[in-house]
Amino acid sequence: MDKNTDILNRLNHKDGMTVPEGFFDDFAQRMEAALPERPELSTPSPYIPRTTWQRIRPYVYMAAMFAGVWCMLKMFSIMGGGDRQPLESNPVMAEAFENEKFVNDYIFSDVNQWDIYDQLMEEGIDAQALCDSLAAFDSLQ
């Protein structure tokens, strides 16, 4: 978008300013001579070899970070119960559950008759009819 007016076009990007002849050549020479020395620029920094630890340190830190993250995830998993295994996979517990006495003494001992009635009601079984049939079965024996 050219917004230049006729006047600006007539001036053709010139504003009449001039410099003394040879100014820029002289300036470059003067300026180069006036530049102060910067020994810190021309002296390269001495080469210091890196030790093995300095070379592997970033990788060690990264490995430690991943190990930390893994430990945290593992801890959360344990706290959340995700590490539980079925009882059948534990040979001691499997053997214990096969022992009827153990089950009666330690598993069912805390179950009272009201819990059983509630369970039967939830499953739609008539508890009274069940009691009657059990009594009839006992009397037969």
Next chain:
Amino acid sequence: MPSFMIMASIPSEDPQLVAQLRDPATVRQAFSEVIRRYSEPLYWQIRRMVQSHDDANDLLQNTFLKAWQSIENFRGDARLSTWLYKIAINESITFLAQERRRQNISLDDQGAALAATIEADTNIDGDRLAVNLRKAIASLPEKQRLVFNMKYFDDMKYEDISQILGTSVGALKASYHLAVKKIEQIISSDN
């Protein structure tokens, strides 16, 4: 005093020169090349802001000295020309602010002071219209003056001006448009 008029364009970016500037073994030689390449466009940029040749000469020296002192800060992220222009413009604006304080004048009154400098300038080679253009430009606010100079005289892209001045392209376009309108009005009323 013999004189001639120069309108210098901005040199194109030279990756080899930039690489040499970052190498301690070649930095000084490369900086001499920078002076040779950039002294003209930077001079005109400064001169159009401060109007006086002597002041522009001093400020150009300060620009290169500051660039040399901080050459290790130039990492090649920005273009070399952008970096140098920023230094030159900062030098110009700081100088104008110091002049305002020294002469105890406001920002608005500085246009008149610059117009007086233009009238007294002996390094000119133009007609009355060119002088009026300089005075009209001098009456613009600093930012508008910078934008107008870079666009009209140096034909810089808005994107490049944006990097130097840290202003959006849209704002620069609006600023240039306003500057052209103002200059047109001022020159028309003078004629």
